[in-house]
Amino acid sequence: MRVPLTCKPFARYPEVRSSRLDAVTPETPTADAPPKPTWARGALYRGLVALPLVAGLATAGWLVAGRDQPAPVPAQAALTAPAPAQTVSGPSVLQASAPVQAQEPAQGAAGGGGGPAPLQKWADSLAGPLDIPAPALLGYANGELTMRKERPDCHLSWVTLAGLGVAGNNHGRGDGEPMGLSTQQWKKYGAQIPGIANPALSDPSAASVAAGRALCASGVDLSAGNGWWKAVAGYENGSGMELFRQRVLGYAQLYATLSLDPAKANAPSLHATRFALGQLGLPYVWGGNGPDAGAAGFDCSGLTKASYDSAGVSLPRTADSQFRSVPPVPGGQEPQLGDLVFYGSPATRIHHVGLYLGNGLMINAPTEGQAIQIHTFHRPGDDYAGAGHPAN
Template identity: 75%
Template sequence: MDAVTSSPEPDAVPATGQPSWARGALYRGLVALPLVAGLVTAGWLIADRDQPTQPTPPAPVAAAETAKTAASGPSVLEVSAPVQAQAPGQGASGGGGRSPLQQWAEGLSGPLDIPTPALIGYANGELTLRTEDPGCHLSWVTLAGIGEAGSDHGRRGADPLGLSPAQWSKYGAKIAGVAHPTLTDPDSAAVAAGRALCAGGTDLTGGSGWWKSVAAYKGGKDAELFRQQVLGNAQLYATLSLDPAKANTPAVHATRFALGQLGLPYVWGGNGPDAGAAGFDCSGLTKASYDSAGVGLPRTADSQFRAIPRVPAAQEPQLGDLVFYGNPATNIHHVGLYLGNGLMINAPTEGQAIQIHTFHTPGDDYAGAGRPS
């Protein structure tokens, strides 16, 4: 959330370049992730929306408007699950000796930035569970979201899906077609992870079942951050699987950047670790996200709202669009980056982590969306 003024926040110096992961990881480790501000049905998160306590420049709006914007805006992550993705290829090998599954994975590996063996493993996890537990409706994008959150698809560590010893012992000992299952084998790990997610008769097509299943998959102090990362990346993979040509657009680059900041703290006037701040405020996050994609934006939510083309009110925002909150006639006080399926990534307010929220809820002061170009 920005201060209720269109003037730049103190020390709001535009950041350039992409923050280093090492520093981001350090800050994430130091933040007692305040994603657990309260619970609503199905275990989703609700966060307070208070004005920052730091001194703010004089606001050019009436006191009544100040009180209104301080309490308004979206603050709930409602029941949700990733949208349906492109189905994995199936069937016998063609004349070139490459199976439809191999061709499918090779076609999506680059756009999704997932190694082909890992992508084939996630697909085999879905295909195996279709037979073992068809009522679960496991999608490969959920496994891919876990793979990204846990190990960057095996690029960090030998346990690509972050299975605990107990999970592996229970779900990975016997896998059809695999003589000696191992944790380091993407196919074995994906099947074991799928079984863990589907345990207890879970149906992953509904938001409630999906959330509870992922919540049970990994506990501990980083559990909320993990679940947000899984949801965000699974949603991105599903969207890109349906339109891989979007992968190199500024909107997707900006979205990937924003997803990489989940868990960093809200910092009023903050431009991120590379600019010397532990985190971002709302417009600092959206500006840095688009800076990383080579698209310059003004610094505050209000100035961003007035600088970029509007999305027609009758249209749902698209991946990477900016969504704004406030009074268009006087001041826009908050901005987030649209993820798809009714979700946005945003830096909510002081005391909160950067996180995913539902972008539009009854009673908020949603002002519309804009599309950076």
Template identity: 40%
Template sequence: MGKIGAVVLAAVVLIVALAAAGTGAMLSAFGDADTQPSRAALNDIPSEYLGLYMHAATTCPGLEWPVLAAVGKTESNHGRSALPGVRSGVNHAGARGPMQFLLPTFQNVIARHRLPKGGATPPSPYSAHDAVFAAAAYLCDSGARDGRDLTGALYSYNHADWYVSQILAQAQAYSGSAAFGADAAPASAALQAINYAQGQLGLPYEWGGDGPGASDAGFDCSGLTKAAYSAAGIPLPRTAQEQFDAGPSVPPEQPLKSGDLVFYGDPSSGIHHVGLYIGGGMMIDAPRPGKAIRVEPYRYQGDDYAGATRPASS
């Protein structure tokens, strides 16, 4: 083994040892005052993944580990998602693994970047080690190096404005200090609600549904928003009309924030639909019978948008 290989192997052994020793050891090895995890990060990120994010970020000057962690959270809840394509197979778009790589993209990355030892042989997008290091390399090549164009790098990872907004907000919540991008992160309750709703993507619309349980397989629109905010410790009424009435309302002249509830219908005669705004003009909602919970624009041609409320501020 050459000198470089020995150094890489030693670093991998260190990560494994630190993960076994606990989060505090990882912080002293890889974190500084500006990038130590927030309490939300420590509570949410498995130690194995936290070590990988911290180590992989050091391979790209200017890339902060909370950004990698935010990608991992959004793509697969740090490998914990049971959706197709995370542990085996592919999702509807052909992506696979905890960082949700398309196979040609992953193969292109590992052809240009030799991944550190410690993953699969040959490297696999299903390996947390390989996927996280490949994601760091991909973001670095796409603009994250030296902080040149982080938003552009994230947009390259997933071509959606809402995705960039979500990653930057999650990264700020994980860092506990540094701001990533121009937009302020949503309140912690709003972020928890968004994270919950993201975990329900792909479930079926079910009239009166309150989520997977003894009798319900999915949600209706207000069942989803109620469950999302319940996960954040904020109780909401059950129906879209009741949630609209509960407020507090967002004045029409104010911009929406991630976590706002957006409503459709006529305030005077009845509200019939609600979604959870996630930034970038997008929302998560349970649209209607026959459709799965999905991300879609909160304004669309012919809509009857009625306004928004901000439960996290109540």
């Protein structure tokens, strides 16, 4: 007899808001087996497909195994109706969040003997651990330092610019405009850059300053969650805005955490987290093990297993078996980057798992009809069961 996988979707739920990449209609799984996979691979971001991404502060819960399916909610009512009481299970919202405080860029003139300036040394020391080219990292730092003078109330951090840089064109390694800047944004914010006689969009420092000005233009405070969320939404407001914003948030959080402890750059937990971030936007597929295994996407435990497989750490396949096989994080302690966070009943069955990103956030394959995305990992009333620590 085949044992059903965890993370099985039991019902759809009302969404307050969502955005789509392109329309995809997932197949409905049977009670005995996962759905037949859709064979799809994409060249960009591991084959992004069209499924709803939950917008900031939007409901996106799933049901506990064995509970009755609620009656369908009409589409118009779903915009305003509260979620049914029985959906309080697992993470169900993405609260507005700003990245944590990162290591500050060094400042000062070059030392005696013509050695590199402290800022260049800072960029060189972090470029390898963060996997960001030193010129790009130097540009992000210059963007922060310039905006400290021009808009000190904005509190722009270089990690937000680094998040824009990886989401825009992979820190200059890919196609597209640096920092995801539009032509209109560059014309408006990049014409005059302090210390650069002829600003060019290809220059990381010039592009970073222009991006910082665009983010701070609305007068927001980027150290606060609501301000950060609003600024990045306004920066990229096209059809792919929600995926862009989640990628910026996820990588900015990663860079901030790693900048404070760069020695963990080669830790399995860091490799697993990078892998999971690379899957943002792929669809939830019950029983899915990802594009490398021939599926369009992942289910929850498929994502966590594949993430740690990429780091050379083997995990069992289901959420319940992962919960019972990894060392637990002591109660009362916050999970760390790369830890697994579990939902359900430890005494009976764990039905869901995600990968902790830090700052109260998790990378999550939620349920059928939803893309892999970032959620707030714990809120009062959910069935959070604790965290586990697969590897350092």
